[in-house]
Amino acid sequence: MDYLRYYLNCLLPLAAIAGFVLGGHWVWLGIGTLPLLILADALSPQDYAPRRIANGALADVVIYVQMLLVLGTFVAFAxxxxxxxxxxxxxxxxxxxxxxxxxxxxxxxxVGAAHELMHRHNPLAAFIGKLGFAVIGAPNRDISHTVTHHLYFDTERDFDTAHRGESVYRFVPRCIWGNTRDEIEYERRRLAAQGHGLWHWKSQILWGLVLSAAMLAGMYWAGGLPALLVQAAAMVGGRILGEALNYLQHFGLLRVPGRPIEDRHTWNHLSAVTRILGLEITNHVEHHQDPDRPFYALTPRPQGPQMRNILLWGIAAFFPPIWTRLIQPRLKDWDLNHATAEEQALAREANRRAGWPDWLGESPASAEVARVA
Known part of the structure; x- marks a missing residue:
């Protein structure tokens, strides 16, 4: 069962492909799985069980099948x-x-499959992962993710970490701009060390742009301007919503650079549906502790900070008053009961800048009541 459960992800692109092949009103079948999946995730129980997988090569097959079907969805549309x-x-x-x-x-x-392949060290897997991110307009996301995010998450230096009090509408453009700048600067330095400029044929930035342009050109060839515009919308919309989901992953959490990565340093999403949907990346902290650990070997950390259902939380993020009411109690608990003294100092300053209550400045008696509650 642990080998088969991830194949449920394949039903989503299969539905979309079927819709394009059948035509007519069936073209709505692709997006029609959205409300069904939100409902399934909302009703899904928490799942803290480790996966029992002994054959890693057999477990990996689903990643490639899933990516083939995702890319097949774009071919079916063309x-x-x-x-x-x-x-x-x-x-x-x-x-x-x-x-x-x-x-x-x-x-x-x-994104779950593309992210998994992004971290693999063989060139074919890395290329397929890059292709997966290219379809949502982020062909060089592997650079900023592996070079910047994994080193600096939960700190001011990381553009993938949302600040307390920051809305998703402010976070997304800051994240895209900052990560794009990091990607270009990293590649500039890497190529300069080899005596090349940014636009040398070895540049990942150049090849990322070529890949995106080729996809747009292919859609124009297949279906003219309307198909090109749909592909462009898929890239822009996918990138924006992808970063909106990224907004949830470290929101408000804090870490002193250089200190060990502990369970408290990432949000985890451990519903049964979310774990399958995200290919276990929702077992988030262990991925940060060992980025090379394959998805099926990641184990849940229920003692870490939790967001129960990622799709519902993702919707809530677009309504800042609702988001604040949901996230503040969790961060208050994190500050009072999980953060170190150094992190509490950072948290108190972050709360001040966000205009949030100074719960770390409460009297010892009231803080004790908060811990009990």
Whole structure:
């Protein structure tokens, strides 16, 4: 069962592919899995069981199957755009349904597998991972993720760590701009050490742009300007929503650079559905402690900070008052009961800048009441 459970992820792109192949009103099938998955995740119990997988090569098959189906979804759309949609659907709706399906599949069915491949050390896996991120407009995300985020998460230096009091609407552009700048600067330094400029043929930045341009050109060839615009929407929408999910992963958590990575330093999402959907990246802290540890070997840490259902939390993030009411009690508990003295000093300053209550400045008696509560 532990080998098979991850194949449930394949149902999402299969539904989208079927919708494009069948045509007509079936083109809504791709995005139609969204409410079903939100409901399934909301009703899903917490799952703290380790996976019993002895054959890593057999477990890895699902990653490649999943990526093949995700990329196949974009090919199926290109084919449908080429042969045409049912005229009865009108000039707009089928393209809208296609854009929503590609954004949804490019994000939820894709990112967990692409992220896993990003961390692998063989060139084919790394390229497929890069291709997976290219479909959501982030072909060089592997650079900033592995070079910046894994070194500096939970600190001011990391653009993937959302600050207390920062809305998702402020975080997403800051994250995209900061990580893009980091990617360019890292590649500039790497190539300069070899005596090359940024636009040398070995540049990952250059090849990332070529990959994205090739995808757009392929869609234009297949279905003209409307197909190109849908692909562009999939890239822009996928990147924005991808960073919005990224907003949840470290929101408000703090770490002193150079200190050991402990269970308290990441949010974990451990519902049964979320663990499958994210290919266990939701067992978050162990991934940071050992980025080379394969997905099936990551073990849940229920003692770490928890966000129960990632899809519902992701929706809440777009409503800042609701988000603040949800996240503040959890960060208050983190500050009072989990943070070290150094982290509490950072937290008190972060709360001041966010305009949040100074619960770390409460009297010892009131702090004790908060711990009991």
């Amino acid at each position: 084919w449908r755009a080429h042969v045409g949609f049912d005229p009865a659907l009108g000039p707009v709706l089928p393209w809208l349904a296609s854009a929503l399906a590609l954004i949804w599949i490019g994000l939820v069915a894709n």
